[in-house]
Amino acid sequence: DVQLVESGGGSVQAGGSLRLSCAGSERTYMKWCMGWFRQVPGKEREGVASINSYGMTTYADSVKGRFTISKDKAKVTLYLQMNILEADDTAMYYCAWGPSSAMPAIQARGIMSPAYFAFWGQGTQVTVS
Numbered sequence: 001d002v003q004l005v006e007s008g009g010g011s012v013q014a015g016g017s018l019r020l021s022c023a024g025s026e027r028t029y030m031k032w033c034m035g036w037f038r039q040v041p042g043k044e045r046e047g048v049a050s051i052n053s054y055g056m057t058t059y060a061d062s063v064k065g066r067f068t069i070s071k072d073k074a075k076v077t078l079y080l081q082m083n084i085l086e087a088d089d090t091a092m093y094y095c096a097w098g099p100s101s102a103m104p105a106i107q108a109r110g111i112m113s114p115a116y117f118a119f120w121g122q123g124t125q126v127t128v129s
Contacts, residue, residue, distance in 0.1 A: 002097045002119040009093060009124030016085050016128070022078040022095030022121055029053075031100035035112060036069060036080045038091035038126075045094070047112020049080060052103040058112060062088070085128045095121040 003025035012018055020036065035050035049069035050058045057069055068081040078095055096117035106112050 004095045004097060004119060004121035006093065006095045006121040006124040009126045011127040011129065012085055014086055014128055017081070017083045018085065018126060020080040020082065020093055020095075020124060020126075022080075024076045024078065024095075024097060033098045033100055033102035033106075033116070034071065034078050035096050035098070035102075035117060036078075037094045037096060037112070037114060038089075039094065039123075040091045045114050046091075047106075047114070048093070050103065050106055050112055051078070052100060056103055058103070058106050060112070082126070085126075087128050090126060090128050092123040092125050094123045 005023045006020060008018060008020040010018060031053045033050055033052040036048040037045045038048050039045040048060050048063055049067055051069045051071055066084045070079045097119040098117035102116035105116050
């Protein structure tokens with residue numbers, strides 16, 4: 001199993017920035033796909049951004065130009081830099097790990113489905129007011 005632990009959430013005013021981190025335990029897979037999702041009560045989990053072992057990235061239209069996903073391979077840590085935050089960004093943010101096949105599926109269908117990912121963190125809350 002892959003263990004994922006998110007951190008970095010909090011409360012911020014609109015227009016501000018936050019950086020989320022996701023510490024992962026997986027160090028043996030050479031090819032993978034990781035991503036950030038978010039969810040508000042009563043709504044489905046929404047894909048925000050993904051990145052694979054080749055450095056390819058995808059973003060939801062709502063965050064393009066504002067959010068940046070990256071990964072520190074040495075530390076096995078995933079990041080989400082969130083700038084120009086808006087009230088609609090308020091949600092619980094989850095880190096996810098999946099096989100390398102997740103990225104082609106995302107690109108082919110244009111949807112970052114939670115079904116493509118096998119392991120999840122516990123989430124970190126982001127509140128924008």
